[in-house]
Amino acid sequence: MSVKILFFGSVADRLGRRACQLEISEPVTLAHVVEAVGCQEFQPLLVAVNQEQISDMNLIVNNGDEVALMPLFSGG
């Protein structure tokens, strides 16, 4: 089982990468994903699962999901 992780803006720059594949043996929480990729101290951090913004970090992430870890938006 694996989860696709995307990083954007300053988050990608700090991590030095724009994407990775996280291998998991069972469905995990969003909080677990954030920690597994080393973003637990990035504040504020916006999170989207399958292109929907999510605030509940207890949400369960499943095989094949796409998780995006993002800084505050600054479009417009």
Place this chain on the structure above:
Amino acid sequence: MSVKILFFGSVADRLGRRACQLEISEPVTLAHVVEAVGCQEFQPLLVAVNQEQISDMNLIVNNGDEVALMPLFSGG
């Protein structure tokens, strides 16, 4: 001495004319001008003297002034 009077919109239509010259023997009030041209019962009536909107009907109108008698504006 004379004053140039202009009528606009529904005021012009009701009077059947768009302008007239009012002969005066001495400076008169705006109220006098309005009555002299038969507009005293037109309500609401907006008035401009020399292209400035005026609300004080006691203002004195002098020889050569241009007085406009107008319905509510409806531009835009």
Place this chain on the structure above:
Amino acid sequence: MHSVRIQQDDFSIEAEVDALRAVSKRIGGIATFLGCARDFSEGHEVLSIEFEQYAGMAEKAMRALRSEALERFDIIEARIIHRVTTVHAGDQIVLIVVGAEHRGPAFEACAWLIDTLKQRVPIWKKEVAPDGETWVSLHP
């Protein structure tokens, strides 16, 4: 092109916005209002709308409006164009363009300009219907 105009001819929103932007590169937000003749056939049938102005005073009042907006709001430039002619459904009537460093004052000034134009500028509209003509007596 003057920044305040009353004219018969149609205008181009793009040309007016470009003229405004040419004034300053400090402009970051541009708010515009474009007033068009609606399809009048819903309530009662209207064939066209005719505009009349107090020539001279109308443009003078619009110039005063622009100056007042530039003083009241934190904006950089404003343009006001009003057509005085006969229009049909879909035709352009009035355009306000306001440029500011930030969007808040641009929106505020733009809304204030069209609201206040309706109160202070001597222009009148008359609806032409199959059964006659009617002056519009209230600004909506």
Place this chain on the structure above:
Amino acid sequence: MHSVRIQQDDFSIEAEVDALRAVSKRIGGIATFLGCARDFSEGHEVLSIEFEQYAGMAEKAMRALRSEALERFDIIEARIIHRVTTVHAGDQIVLIVVGAEHRGPAFEACAWLIDTLKQRVPIWKKEVAPDGETWVSLHP
């Protein structure tokens, strides 16, 4: 042209307003907001601004914004265009166009759309200066 777009290319305010007007002749008032890159040389020197988006989600979030605006406000149509590219002082970045029967809801929806776009749409801007690049972290 789709009513919601993210694109590299520049856009034409006139073409977008025309596309909006073509939707309905009931439109009497059109409010627009055009965001441009300002001359950045006042505070600190900036050579250009680069935009990044979360491709897919950004346009989806903009479509959801448009739908919500059409529900929340008494408007007829709305268009949202955002460029994602490298821009320089004076370049166009974002355009919101809202058409309604009356101007009040058109202004309200237009201001709400640009405010909410900044909060909900995954787009980021990075300032490129002679001494390096900086992500802009707050939406003004």
